[in-house]
Amino acid sequence: MKKVFFLFLAIWTIEAHAQKNLTPEMLWKLGRVGGETITPNQKNIIYGVSYYNQEINKTERNLYTIPLTGGTAKQITKATGGESVVSINQKTGAIIYSYKGQLWTMDENGLNPKQLTSYADGLENVRISPDAKHILFTKDVSIIKNIANEKYKDLPKSNAYIFTDLSYRHWDTWEDGKFSHVFVADYANGKISNAVDIMKDEPYDTPQKAFGGLEDVIWSPDSKAILYVSKKKYGKDYALSTNTDLYHYDLLNKLTLNLTDGMVGYDTQPAYNKDGSRLAWTSMSEDGYESDKSDIRVYDYKLNQCYNLTKDWDETVNSFVWSNDYSKIYFLAYDNGTEQLYEISLEKDLAKNSVNNIKEVTKGRWDINGIIGQAGNTMVVSRTDMNHAAELFKVDLNSGEVSPLTTVNKTAYAGIAMSEIEAKTIKTTDGKDMLTWVIYPPGFDPSKKYPTLLYCQGGPQSALSQFYSLRWNFQLMAAQGYIVVAPNRRGMPGHGMEWNREISGDWGGQAIKDYLSAIDEVSKEPYVDKNRLGCVGASYGGYSVYMLAGIHENRFKTFIAHDGLFDLRSWYGTTEELFFANKDIGGNYWNANSSKSYKDFNPVEFVKNWNTPIMIVQGGIDYRVPVEQGLEAFQAAQLKGIKSKLLYFPEENHWVLNGQNALVWQREFFDWLKETL
Numbered sequence: 001m002k003k004v005f006f007l008f009l010a011i012w013t014i015e016a017h018a019q020k021n022l023t024p025e026m027l028w029k030l031g032r033v034g035g036e037t038i039t040p041n042q043k044n045i046i047y048g049v050s051y052y053n054q055e056i057n058k059t060e061r062n063l064y065t066i067p068l069t070g071g072t073a074k075q076i077t078k079a080t081g082g083e084s085v086v087s088i089n090q091k092t093g094a095i096i097y098s099y100k101g102q103l104w105t106m107d108e109n110g111l112n113p114k115q116l117t118s119y120a121d122g123l124e125n126v127r128i129s130p131d132a133k134h135i136l137f138t139k140d141v142s143i144i145k146n147i148a149n150e151k152y153k154d155l156p157k158s159n160a161y162i163f164t165d166l167s168y169r170h171w172d173t174w175e176d177g178k179f180s181h182v183f184v185a186d187y188a189n190g191k192i193s194n195a196v197d198i199m200k201d202e203p204y205d206t207p208q209k210a211f212g213g214l215e216d217v218i219w220s221p222d223s224k225a226i227l228y229v230s231k232k233k234y235g236k237d238y239a240l241s242t243n244t245d246l247y248h249y250d251l252l253n254k255l256t257l258n259l260t261d262g263m264v265g266y267d268t269q270p271a272y273n274k275d276g277s278r279l280a281w282t283s284m285s286e287d288g289y290e291s292d293k294s295d296i297r298v299y300d301y302k303l304n305q306c307y308n309l310t311k312d313w314d315e316t317v318n319s320f321v322w323s324n325d326y327s328k329i330y331f332l333a334y335d336n337g338t339e340q341l342y343e344i345s346l347e348k349d350l351a352k353n354s355v356n357n358i359k360e361v362t363k364g365r366w367d368i369n370g371i372i373g374q375a376g377n378t379m380v381v382s383r384t385d386m387n388h389a390a391e392l393f394k395v396d397l398n399s400g401e402v403s404p405l406t407t408v409n410k411t412a413y414a415g416i417a418m419s420e421i422e423a424k425t426i427k428t429t430d431g432k433d434m435l436t437w438v439i440y441p442p443g444f445d446p447s448k449k450y451p452t453l454l455y456c457q458g459g460p461q462s463a464l465s466q467f468y469s470l471r472w473n474f475q476l477m478a479a480q481g482y483i484v485v486a487p488n489r490r491g492m493p494g495h496g497m498e499w500n501r502e503i504s505g506d507w508g509g510q511a512i513k514d515y516l517s518a519i520d521e522v523s524k525e526p527y528v529d530k531n532r533l534g535c536v537g538a539s540y541g542g543y544s545v546y547m548l549a550g551i552h553e554n555r556f557k558t559f560i561a562h563d564g565l566f567d568l569r570s571w572y573g574t575t576e577e578l579f580f581a582n583k584d585i586g587g588n589y590w591n592a593n594s595s596k597s598y599k600d601f602n603p604v605e606f607v608k609n610w611n612t613p614i615m616i617v618q619g620g621i622d623y624r625v626p627v628e629q630g631l632e633a634f635q636a637a638q639l640k641g642i643k644s645k646l647l648y649f650p651e652e653n654h655w656v657l658n659g660q661n662a663l664v665w666q667r668e669f670f671d672w673l674k675e676t677l
Contacts, residue, residue, distance in 0.1 A: 019417040021442055021479035024666035026416065027470065028052050028659060031408040033390050035372030035382055036063065036085040039093060039108065042375035043068055046076075046085055046095070047392055049408055057660045063097070065110070066406060068375055068394070073406065076110025087128050098126055103190065116190030125207060125214050128187060129223040134251070135187035136217060136226055143203045144177035165235035170576050171210035172621040172653035180205045182217055182228050184251065198226065198249045198256070206230045208244065208268075215269050221276040225250050227259075229268050239578045243287050246270050246279075259299070265292055269319060273326040277301050280329060282317055283308075288579040289504075291461035293497050296320055296329060298350055307350040313358055314496045324374045332368060334463045334494030335360065337423065337435045339367035341381060341395060361400050365421070367466040368395075368402075380405065384468040386439060387418045387475050417442030419478040426487070426521045429513045435495070436518045437464065439474040439484040449529040451677050452483040454519045454556070456537025456544035460491045460503050460511065460584065471655070471662055472538065480670050482534075485522045489514035505586050507540070508547050508601025515544060519555065531557065534677045536669075538562035538617075539625065539654065543603060546633060549614060550606025558676035560669060562617035563625045563654055566633040567604040568597055574626040607636045613643040613676045617665065620650035645672060 020026070032050040039046065045068060050061040061082035066073040077083045079099065086096045086103060093108035101122030106113040117123065125138040145151050148160035161174060168175050179202070185195035199206065206228045207216035216229040231244045244266050246259040260267040265284030272279050279299045284292035294317045295310045309329070310317060318339070320331035329344045341361040347353050361379075362368055370382030372392065379395040383402065392405040422438045441450060455474070457464040464486055468475075474484050488495060490511040491503030503511050523530050535556045537545050542564020549559050565571050569589045572581050581587075586595025599605060614637050618630025630646065637644035647668050649661055656662045 019415055019442075022416050022473075022476050023479070024476065024663050024670075025054070026412070027473060027476055027666075028054065028663065030389050030412055032059075033382070033392060033406055033408050035370055035380060035392050037088065038068070038373035038375050038380060039065075040088055040090045041093070044108075045372065045380055045392060045405065047372075047406065048082070048084065050082070052659050054659060054663070057658065059659065063110075065108075066392075068378065068380070068405075070405060073408075074110070076106065077113075079113070086126050096128065098123065117192060119192055125217060127214070127217065127219055129219050130221055131223040133187060134184060134223060135192060136182060136184045136219070138180050138182055138206065138217065140178040141181045141197060141199075142178050143201065146175065146177045150177070166578070167235065167239040167576055169623045171623055172619075173210070173623075179203055180207060180209065182206050182226065182249075184226060184249075196254075198228075198254075199230070202232070203234045204230050204232045218270055218272070221272050221274060224252065227270045227272075227279075229270065239576060240582065241287055242266050242284070242290050242579055244268060246281060265289065266294070271320070271322060273322055278326075280320065280322065282320065289583050290577075290580055291459070291493075291500070291504075293500075294318070296331060296344065298329075298346075300350060305350070307353065309344055309346075309350070309353050310355075310358070312355050316493050316497070316500070319371065321371050321374070324376075330361070330371060330374070330379060332371065334465055334492075336494055337437060337463075337465055337488050338365060338494070339369055339463070339465050340364075341368045341371070341379065343397070361397060362395055362402055363400060364402065365423075365466060366402075368393075369467070385466045386421050386437070386468065388413065389468045417479070419475050420444055421474075424522070426518050428490075428510070428517050430510065432499075434514055434518065435488040436522070437474075437484075437486040437488075438522060439478045439486065441478045441481050441483065444527075446527045448527060449532075450481065450483045450527055451532035451534065451673075452485060452519075452522065452528045453477060453673075454515060454533065454535045455484055455486040456515060456535065456541035456548075457486070457489070457492065458537065458539030458541045460507065460540035461493065461500060463493050464488050465494065471665060476666070480673070482673070483522075483528060485518055487514055487518035489518070504584050505595065505597070506601075507543065507585060507597060512544060512547055512551070515548065516552075516555070532677050534558045534560070534673060536560040537564070539564065542625070545614075546603035547601070547606065549612060550603060550609040552612070554611075556612055558673065559612060559614040560617070560672060561614065561630075561633065563619055563622050564616075564629065564633070565603070565625055566629045566636075568602045569604075570628055570632070571625065574623075574628065576623050604632070604636075607640070610637065610640055610642055615645040615647065615668070615672045617647045618649070619652035619654060619656070620648065621652065622654045624654050643676070 034048045036046040044065050046065050048061050050059045052059045063077040063083050064073045064075050081100050083097045083099045096105050103116040123137040127136050146162050148158040149156050181197050181199040183195050186193045218227050226249045243264050248257045264287040267283045270281040282294045283297045286292045295308050299306045315333050318332040331342050343359050345357045366383050366385045368381045372380040377397045382390045383393045384390045394403050420440045424436045426434050426436050428434050477484050493500050533556045542561040545559050545561035585597035589598045616630050616634045634646040656665050
């Protein structure tokens, strides 16, 4: 027996030594898995996998298929360039897919690829009508001439912009007068004809810029109408409002009807049931509040009634799908620092629906962050946790059991040491319980002392759940020898709507106290080196870093702020989505009764107290938190004689999307921590 034990111990020791701590380079070699669809016979799943090539600084995506019962995956596309599934023939299984702006077809096993369309301008956001007689797609259309060389034809080399109204830029792009419109055309055997712009001459976008996609435009089940999402506002009205609506375009009479007229918040993600008798979508009620409670609404055409299915449920909905028999709706929502799958069982009389009809299907320390499709009692989903990138999983809808389907990164993870993750409950200064994730280095030894990082989440109303990021990756941070403390402070979803709402207008108040409660409590542990505490974060997290740098009372030895808000006055004067600023910091700064945010909660007001090394990261085309925020902070630190570093990315927006830039970001991030912590 002893021989067996020691043999096991020897094998375990060899395996443990074979594992390595995660590095940025290893992280970027992982396959990125994204689900596409379930085949009509419900036997196979089609999904995509992307791999990053550091040498050429590009990502290549191909399609794969795997049986729903599990087994060996098969690659079905190999051409250079990303492919995505548009539709699958119900009888033959032939796949129509989008590739380099055109439609292609191939057999269900990936053989015999053939180009179907040769549309001159290319096709985006393509949907083929259920009767296969029509096609819809989107493309940009020039509506307003605000570039000088368009207005003055004799000055073709001028690149000046001319504006007389907001919004003159958005996210990472200057307004060039072009708007994304929905087109509908006749379609037969790859031939597209008689294309019509159903938004002709309108200065509005579908999909919504900057992040809308195919979910913003759908066909009615009878192929007679198109439903699309648009915020039909322009200029200052656009910058000040979140009011998107659902528009119904009738192909026969060419008339457009606003289905959500009078509903003033975000209305998005429309989806019909099978016969078109009911329409579901997600809806917010408050204009100007981008993080308002998102509910599932259903309109019953037979009864001419609209119902809010989740109005009494104390959480917010992320996305949803109808069940295959249309008796239920499955949706995703945050729950206590995780993202889970839920279901709503629909009463025949929707007026009788209540919170009792809502059931949490899954429960675990993970994020169910994508619904791919349903086959019988199985739902295929995408799942992550803080130690693992996304893979596809199966959920038993009866038991809630979750089991793996794809294993794209299994071999890679076999050689990577994992982190232990603990969920701590910490009392806040106002006596409430706050979930705080604590991520420990691989091979954590409680008898040793570790440098520790307080992570400040952005948003400010984004969830701090079991996500797996290519940049803000907790597994990667812990692998470099740091304990990471990640509080679910005020403002985050998954803890009830009151907790979620409390941060609006109180950026520098209770949420900042929550951060300090978390780091102070965890610092009581004997394995935390109190003399080596760091604080890091981006966006609102970067704002939090700047605030804490002025009030931390020497708790921290170093700071890193990425695209943080440094001076709320100059930020209000240069940011683009003013509805966000008006809601979250209380409006403009020149009003006699301007918000206390500009004084009590403005990081620039506390620079006089800065005394700690700080690294500042700033994107050059970040128009949400424009470049002067990072430059002002760096200049202040330099003029005060504080050890500081500026990492500037001229062509990155609010995120770092270029692969080699992201590797630079991570190398500089950890170099700074080694140098200052």
